[in-house]
């Protein structure tokens with residue numbers, strides 16, 4: 019496909035998303051119907067679509083419309099690309115600029131601060147209060163594509179050994195300061211999932227801050243550990259690689275754990291999946307990890323639609339669920355054990371405020387440690403609070 023034809027495809031997909039489709043189904047639906055597109059085309063189109071979603075507010079303003087075409091025009095304008103050379107209307111290229119579009123693109127434009135930062139107005143006060151001086155740099159970072167990180171399964175091989183094996187597969191990586199187990203992929207990321215290192219369970223795709231969070235957990239061999247909001251099991255697997263544990267995984271939506279069996283098999287880890295009713299029966303646990311459902315504001319680079327879909331009502335509902343999960347699981351922790359509360363949120367209302375509310379109601383719980391990560395640390399935004407009783 020030509021660069022212009024890729025733009026046309028991105029415009030079509032963005033319009034489907036604007037009409038209500040989620041990004042992933044819109045992209046895969048387009049790919050299924052467009053067999054002529056090679057893997058390079060699909061990757062480039064995906065990149066165009068996700069850039070437009072991350073920068074939806076500013077690109078709509080720059081391009082003159084919150085439509086697929088407006089967003090792509092806005093992105094090209096921000097990048098300083100010669101638009102007429104691409105919007106020719108020839109073959110599969112987008113139609114030439116209308117007079118109105120030409121006039122909008124030619125007129126000088128000064129974006130309001132929150133528009134330029136692609137920040138929803140209603141969330142700005144909370145994000146500013148939570149991030150302080152980091153607000154603008156973090157919002158700017160969230161406009162950029164996230165790096166691809168691998169977690170090395172250190173139960174099987176050293177980071178250096180795996181880096182060498184990956185290099186032999188043509189995948190370039192470098193270690194990162196944020197986590198001892200993480201490698202940032204700097205070349206050929208698309209080869210990972212078909213490569214031997216991945217198939218043999220030597221690596222998993224996992225954000226570096228997510229790995230740093232697991233590194234901060236006080237895990238020791240022989241402990242009984244529950245991952246209460248396990249989802250796909252990324253953190254269960256990272257915990258399994260850290261120490262020989264008796265490890266249980268639970269999720270309110272068990273189908274979310276459907277890949278955990280095969281992933282654990284690849285990694286050589288043993289993880290027992292529990293239904294909700296089975297959780298108290300296996301208590302007490304030495305450590306309970308609560309990777310609770312949240313706004314996902316720390317991972318808006320990877321899931322940018324969530325930035326625009328979040329509402330005050332949904333945020334309030336999430337904080338209720340978070341507090342409820344803390345209440346329900348705290349009694350399952352063994353005396354001297356650890357309750358580890360985590361979110362991939364940047365918002366204090368989902369982080370420190372939830373812990374403060376929990377401790378106000380349960381003064382017997384003490385805060386041992388709190389960690390905050392933002393995209394300025396390289397990975398996604400995360401929060402971790404470690405609590406003990408007594």
Ligand SMILES: C[S@@+](CC[C@H](N)C(=O)[O-])C[C@H]1O[C@@H](n2cnc3c(N)ncnc32)[C@H](O)[C@@H]1O
Nearest residue numbers: 247248249250251252253269270271309310311
């Ligand atoms: C942030 S995700 C977990 C991600 C996962 N730990 C990982 O590392 O890949 C939150 C998970 O919590 C689950 N969840 C939502 N409400 C819950 C509840 N009340 N109890 C337990 N799990 C819940 C969701 O289904 C979702 O899979």
